[in-house]
Every structure is written in structure tokens, then in C-alpha cells.
Amino acid sequence: xxxxxxxxxxxxxxxxxxxxxxxxxxxxxxxxxxxxxxxxxxxxxxxxxxxxxxxxxxxxxxxxxxxxxxxxxxxxxxxxxxxxxxxxxxxxxxxxxxxxxxxxxxxxxxxxxxxxxxxxxxxxxxxxxxxxxxxxxxxxxxxxxxxxxxxxxxxxxxxxxxxxxxxxxxxxxxxxxxxxxxxxxxxxxxxxxxxxxxxxxxxxxxxxxxxxxxxxxxxxxxxxxxxxxxxxxxxxxxxxxxxxxxxxxxxxxxxxxxxxxxxxxxxxxxxxxxxxxxxxxxxxxxxxxxxxxx
Amino acid sequence: xxxxxxxxxxxxxxxxxxxxxxxxxxxxxxxxxxxxxxxxxxxxxxxxxxxxxxxxxxxxxxxxxxxxxxxxxxxxxxxxxxxxxxxxxxxxxxxxxxxxxxxxxxxxxxxxxxxx
Numbered sequence: 001x002x003x004x005x006x007x008x009x010x011x012x013x014x015x016x017x018x019x020x021x022x023x024x025x026x027x028x029x030x031x032x033x034x035x036x037x038x039x040x041x042x043x044x045x046x047x048x049x050x051x052x053x054x055x056x057x058x059x060x061x062x063x064x065x066x067x068x069x070x071x072x073x074x075x076x077x078x079x080x081x082x083x084x085x086x087x088x089x090x091x092x093x094x095x096x097x098x099x100x101x102x103x104x105x106x107x108x109x110x111x112x113x114x115x116x117x118x119x120x121x122x123x124x125x126x127x128x129x130x131x132x133x134x135x136x137x138x139x140x141x142x143x144x145x146x147x148x149x150x151x152x153x154x155x156x157x158x159x160x161x162x163x164x165x166x167x168x169x170x171x172x173x174x175x176x177x178x179x180x181x182x183x184x185x186x187x188x189x190x191x192x193x194x195x196x197x198x199x200x201x202x203x204x205x206x207x208x209x210x211x212x213x214x215x216x217x218x219x220x221x222x223x224x225x226x227x228x229x230x231x232x233x234x235x236x237x238x239x240x241x242x243x244x245x246x247x248x249x250x251x252x253x254x255x256x257x258x259x260x261x262x263x264x265x266x267x268x269x270x271x272x273x274x275x276x277x278x279x280x281x282x283x284x285x286x287x288x289x290x291x292x293x294x
Numbered sequence: 295x296x297x298x299x300x301x302x303x304x305x306x307x308x309x310x311x312x313x314x315x316x317x318x319x320x321x322x323x324x325x326x327x328x329x330x331x332x333x334x335x336x337x338x339x340x341x342x343x344x345x346x347x348x349x350x351x352x353x354x355x356x357x358x359x360x361x362x363x364x365x366x367x368x369x370x371x372x373x374x375x376x377x378x379x380x381x382x383x384x385x386x387x388x389x390x391x392x393x394x395x396x397x398x399x400x401x402x403x404x405x406x407x408x409x410x
Contacts, residue, residue: 025320025369028362029339032321035364056340068347075351 018069022062030055135219141179143172163187169211181217185210196251198264203251205265207241215242215276225259225274232273239270245278298334305337305345307388310354310373310381317358319368320346346371354380 030051037047052058096103132140144162164172169184176182186209196203212228222242232240241263243252252258258272312318312326323346324337349355354377362368373381 021369024359024367026339026343028319028366028368029321029343031366032319032362032368054339056338061340061343064344065347068344068351072347072351 018073019062019066022065022069025065026055026058026062139180140218143182181213183211183214183217185214194265195267196263196265197267205247207265215280218280220276220280222274223277224256225272228273239268240273241265241270242273243275245276245280248275297336298331300335300337300341304388305341306349307381307384308335308337309342309345309349309371310377310384313355313371313373313377314381317360317370317372319360319362319370321368323371349377353377 030048033051033054034044034047037050038044042050055061134140143164145164145168164184166184169182172182189206189208194205194207196205212230212232215222215227223245225242228240228242231237243258248254248258259274260272262269262271264270308327309323312323312330318326320339320342324339324342327335327337346355346357350357350371353374355371356374357369357371359367360370
């Protein structure tokens with residue numbers, strides 16, 4: 001075998017070409033055979049025809065060659081890719097082992113960064129990103145007052161600065177044209193404002209007062225029983241309460257017979273109108289983190 | 295001598311053997327096999343080249359481009375270490391096989407029944 005001609009180095013400058021390689025190889029075979037036939041005394045044209053006849057199905061062989069060649073190129077490329085990858089990986093690990101201090105600091109920074117991101121995202125996801133768990137949540141709006149009297153004084157007015165009185169709320173309801181419905185709840189509640197008596201030990205209970213159309217407007221259907229009736233929403237009307245699902249489970253053992261019975265909350269007798277579904281969590285939606293029992 | 299049909303599975307070992315003396319291109323391999331077997335075995339192009347490429351893929355051969363005797367670029371095949379090992383194994387297996395077949399076909403009498 002003679003030396004590899006110099007141009008061969010550049011023949012595949014733009015990547016390997018298995019098809020062309022196969023062509024070159026088979027053409028050489030044909031030419032060599034023609035040469036031999038001519039040397040035996042054949043006339044060149046006849047020699048070419050004879051060589052082609054002997055060769056048989058040129059196209060079929062070519063296709064096999066191309067397929068095999070492409071496969072081989074792929075294997076080589078894959079091998080080179082993973083070889084280089086392994087080299088890089090080993091180099092990186094070696095360097096990291098050598099520079100232990102740097103490694104520790106880097107890992108710490110990464111860990112802190114990831115932790116901080118995770119923490120921030122969990123909060124942002126629940127508070128800002130996750131849609132409110134109500135039907136057509138996009139149509140809900142929050143009305144917040146900006147009472148001039150407070151803002152002018154430049155004081156932090158707390159809840160009073162951004163809420164409306166019951167009179168104002170009723171006025172809104174009467175003259176409402178912009179919203180399908182307006183509802184309200186009493187935001188001035190605290191933890192364990194109420195006391196449940198009458199069934200064993202007195203129990204502290206957290207509760208919030210809501211307007212009569214509060215639950216229907218949000219599309220919340222009681223799991224058991226009914227919503228507040230019209231009379232129950234009138235001032236001085238009969239008192240009624242809806243139990244939260246978890247309070248119902250913990251305090252009354254999930255007894256469905258509780259619906260319609262009377263309980264005593266802070267010495268006020270009231271009727272249990274129904275039980276709210278587990279999906280509705282006042283504390284989780286309006287005041288995240290606050291637990292609401294009734 | 296009359297032409298013989300190539301028995302399946304023997305082409306690979308014939309190619310490996312043809313390359314035992316050094317790198318050759320495909321055309322030279324057919325010539326070598328034909329001359330060595332006194333024209334009894336004629337390897338057709340349609341089977342030779344696919345077999346070469348298959349052996350190359352299995353890493354029993356490696357290929358390199360070079361110039362032929364009359365200055366044409368040709369693809370030369372060379373045995374790899376693995377190919378050489380394979381050739382030795384196959385040669386042994388083939389010889390054992392050929393002796394066994396020869397014994398059987400050359401038999402002139404039924405074998406003596408073994409005492410059981």
C-alpha cells in the first residue's frame with residue numbers, strides 16, 4: 001500500500017460522507033476489473049459492460065454500504081462525544097477535589113440559593129399565582145376603601161382604613177351596576193373569639209361573620225344542610241352557623257345529625273344550618289394561615 | 295476445477311484469511327481468494343462488500359484510503375488484533391468441522407456398535 005495522498009486529508013473536510021465513500025470504493029473495484037479485462041485483450045467498451053455485468057446489482061450493494069457507513073459514523077460520533085464528556089467530567093471532578101475550599105463554598109452558595117428560591121416560590125405560588133379556588137375566579141374583585149380622613153393624616157389606619165361600614169356596603173348593594181353581586185364579611189375577627197359551650201368542656205372557637213350572599217356568590221355549596229336563610233341574615237333574626245369541615249370532624253366526630261341542632265356559641269344559642277365542604281377554607285383563602293371553625 | 299458455491303458463514307473467515315498477509319482492497323481480496331483456490335471459489339461483489347463493511351463495523355477490520363498500484367484511490371482493509379484472534383478461532387473451528395465431515399462422508403463401513 002502506498003502513502004495516503006495529501007488531498008485525502010481534506011476530502012472529508014465538511015464531515016464524513018459515507019455515500020461518497022461507498023461510491024469511490026465500488027468505482028475503484030469496477031475500474032480495476034476493467035483494467036484487468038483490457039490487459040487480457042478485451043476492448044475497453046466491452047470490458048466495461050462485462051465488468052458491470054459481473055458486478056450485478058450495483059444499486060443494492062450501494063444502499064447496503066450507505067446504511068452501514070451511516071451507522072458506523074453515528075457510532076463513532078457517539079463514542080467521541082461520550083469520550084470527550086467523560087474527559088471533561090473527570091477533569092472537573094479532579095479540580096473540585098483539589099480545591100476543596102472553593103468546592104465547599106460553591107456548594108453552600110448553591111444550596112442557599114436553591115433553598116431561598118424554593119421558599120419564595122412556595123409563598124408566591126399560594127398567594128399570587130394560584131387562582132382562587134372558586135368558579136370564575138377571574139370575575140372576582142376586592143373592594144378596598146381609601147378613606148381620605150386616614151390617609152391625609154398620614155397614619156397607618158390598619159384595617160379601618162381599607163374597609164367599609166355596613167351602611168356603605170348596603171348602599172353599594174342597592175346602587176350596584178358594575179358587579180353581578182356584592183358581598184361582604186366582617187374582617188374584625190380574631191383567634192378564638194367565640195366559646196362553644198353545652199357539649200362537654202367549653203371550647204375556644206374561631207369564627208367570622210359573613211353576609212348572607214357570601215357563600216352563594218363564591219359558588220360554595222354546603223356539604224350538608226343548607227345555606228343561611230333570608231331571616232337568619234336579617235338583623236335580630238334567628239342565629240345560625242355553618243361549621244367548617246375540619247371543625248365538624250374534630251368537634252362533632254363527623255356526625256351528620258348535628259345539622260339542625262342547636263349549639264351555644266359565647267352564650268348565644270344558634271342553629272347549625274349546615275357543614276361547609278372541605279374544599280372551602282376561609283382561613284386559607286382570605287386570611288392565609290388563619291384557622292376558621294364556623 | 296469446477297466452481298463451488300460458497301457455503302454460508304465461510305466468507306467472513308475467507309476475507310480475514312486473505313488479509314492475514316497485509317492490507318488489501320476489495321478487488322485484490324476477490325483475486326486472492328480466486329487464485330488461492332484455483333478458481334474454485336469466486337466471491338461476488340454483491341456479497342463481498344457488504345461482508346467487508348459488516349466486519350469493519352464489528353471492528354474485526356479497519357479501513358484506510360490509499361493509492362492502488364496504478365495510482366487510483368482505493369479503500370484498503372487491514373486486520374485488527376481482534377480480527378486476527380477471530381481468524382485463529384474460526385480456522386480451528388473450521389478445521390475440526392472439516393475433519394469431522396470428512397470422516398463421516400469418507401466412511402466405507404457402518405461404525406461398530408458401541409457396547410452400551
